[in-house]
Every structure is written in C-alpha cells, then in structure tokens.
Amino acid sequence: MNLILRMIIILAGSFFKPDLPVERPKNTLSLRVLPNDIDINLHMNNGRYLTICDLTRVDMFIRTGLAKTMIVEKWMPVISEHTMKYKKALTLFQKYEIKMEITGWDERSFQMVHTFIVGDRVVAEGTSLGVIVSKSGVVPPVDVMEKVVERLGRKKT
Numbered sequence: 317m318n319l320i321l322r323m324i325i326i327l328a329g330s331f332f333k334p335d336l337p338v339e340r341p342k343n344t345l346s347l348r349v350l351p352n353d354i355d356i357n358l359h360m361n362n363g364r365y366l367t368i369c370d371l372t373r374v375d376m377f378i379r380t381g382l383a384k385t386m387i388v389e390k391w392m393p394v395i396s397e398h399t400m401k402y403k404k405a406l407t408l409f410q411k412y413e414i415k416m417e418i419t420g421w422d423e424r425s426f427q428m429v430h431t432f433i434v435g436d437r438v439v440a441e442g443t444s445l446g447v448i449v450s451k452s453g454v455v456p457p458v459d460v461m462e463k464v465v466e467r468l469g470r471k472k473t
Contacts, residue, residue: 319352319367326371330378338380338461342417345372349410359405366398369430369442372416381468382460386448389463391455396425397445404439406432412439421457 326345336343347368355361373393377383386393406412415431425445432440448455 322347322350323371323374326375327378330375333375333379335381336376336379338382338464340418340420341376341380342415343372343376343379344413344415345375346411346413349406349408349412351408353406354408357405359407362400362402365400365402365432365440365442368414368432369398369416369444370395372414372430373428373446376416376418381464385460385464385467388467389450389455391448391450391460393446394449395444395446398442400440400442402440404434404437406434406439410434423456423458424454426457 333343345368349360353360353364374383377386377393385391411434413433415433417429418426419429420427425447428444428446430442430444431438448457448460
C-alpha cells in the first residue's frame, strides 16, 4: 500500500470517529509496518516514523475541527521542531499503535508527544513543536483554539 493510499484511508476514517476536544486532544491510530515502510535493515525506516506522526496530526486536525478552520482561514500547519527516541525496531508487518497528544502550548507553538506502542511496550517516542501559519505570520495557539470553537461550536476541553 502506497503512503498516499494510507493517507486517504486515515482521512476517510477520521470523519467517522468521535470528535476530539480542541484543547489537549488525544488520538490513537492502529497501523502495521508495510513493505514501503522498511529500509535496508528490514525494519521501519527512521524517516517513516516522522511521516506516521504526520498522519496522527491529520486525524487530529479533522476530529477537532481544525482542518475546516484552516481551510476557511487559509492557514497552514507547520512542524517547526521534531525529535525521536527509538527504543526497539518495528519489523515488517508488525502491528503497532501510535498515540498522539497535544500536551501544551505557548504564545507561538503547540507541543505534541507521539508514542509508538507494541502491546504494552513503548518502542519509540517523538516530541514536536507545531505552529499554524497565516499570510501574516504565526497564529498564536490561543487564537487558533478560539477560532475553532467560534467557527464550529466545538468544546474547548
């Protein structure tokens, strides 16, 4: 399965999942390591973890209502920083879950944690800083959340 097909499946599936709160949303995706995810060492490529983290954010954007708000406002999400800690390799066809949570924000960016889990074991964990950008620059997270709540009537928490 190509990565674009995986993205389409995530996009379509997100519309049928329950809404998430705008503040501190948490979501989980259940996935499997596919042949196009592996590298020469026959485990998931380190760059693929970052792409999978992107998929969790797309699911969150849709389920919080942020995706609709970004389209209307002509905003764009950007990851300004990302780190990963790899603890155990994911191998071909292995099932895993990735949990994503917005853990906080400051005047500029949202802080996120992405946790890759097999069974009850954490196999990798990443942290991200993400911003929402408009034509005039970075939109403060508080303004982003207020706009989503205002536009869609979503609960903040």
